[in-house]
Amino acid sequence: MNKKLKTLALASATLMTLAACSQAAGSNLDEVKKAFVGHFPGKQVKSVSATPVKGIYEVVVDGKQVVYVNSDASYLFVGDLIDTKSKESLTEKKVAELSKVDFNALPFEYAFKDVRGKGERKMAIFTDPDCPYCKKLERESLKDIDNVTIYTFLYPLTQLHPDAMRKSKQIWCSADKVSTWTAFMRDGKPLTGPENCDTAALDKIQALGEKMGITGTPALIFANGRVVPGAIDGDDIEKLLSAK
Structure with a gap:
């Protein structure tokens, strides 16, 4: 067999091997899914994929x-799968991917806008006026962030803060929402304005937050679609604002 034919034969054999491996992998993942559903029939399986750990599979x-x-779903564990070399949580990375949203599709007409400097970078926040972590975010983390446009969605968690909806209405009904919000959240200035304007936007934000699975405040959404819960510090916000 000449060199050219040998090369073609080798290439053909390699392709056949890869195809067989691909089919085997797909079949194996189907078996894992079937086994998982057999153990947990009430769960809706979104995806099954192999992990870097041999014999362990990720199920969403x-x-x-x-x-x-494991392969027959006879063992299950919940927690972070961490790459000890990179110190990266593969679980956290996957959850971040699953939580991504289309930032440009957010209904910004239901938010009030704070433009700082040129406002070139963008982020949105689902927040509650009676949430202590939201106040911490405003007073500490966001205080010195510049060149950003911040869209604030009032998302009172009334089951935790019964008076938060009334305060949200007062903020929404104020003539200058950004100034009223800032004075209340950062400086502790009492809210004294009306609450009887058209507040239908707040009901729509509630429905939107529930649909997006936002269960706590603050929830930060960045232009790349990344959703980050909690009052993270200013340095982390700067990194996320610059992330692609």
Whole structure:
């Protein structure tokens, strides 16, 4: 066999091997899914994929929950799978991917806008006027952030803060929402304005937040679609504002 034919034969054999491996991998993942559903028939399986750990599989259930199982799903564990070399949580990375939203599709007409400097960078915040972590975010983390446009969505968690909806209405009904919000959240200035304007936007934000699965405040959304919960510090906000 001449050199050219040998090369073609080798290439053909390689392609056949890759195809066989691909089919085997797909079949194996189907078996893992079938085994998982057999153990947990009430769970909706979104995806099953192999992990870097041999014999361990990642299963995404009920939208955004990530769990891990062995090949026949006889063992399951919940927690972070961490790459010890990179010190990166593969679980956290996956959840961040699952939580991404289309930033430009957000209904910004239901938010009030704070433009700082040129306002070139963008972020949105779902926040509650009675949430202590939201106040910490405003007073500390966001205080010195510049060249940013911040869209604030009032998202009172009334089951935790019964008076938060009334305060949200007062902020929404104020003539200058940004100034009223800043004075209340950063300086502790009492709210004294009316609450009887058209506040239908607040109901729509509630429905939107529930649809997006936002269960706590503050929830930060960046232009790349990344959703980050909690009062993270200013340095982390700067990094996320610059991330692609």
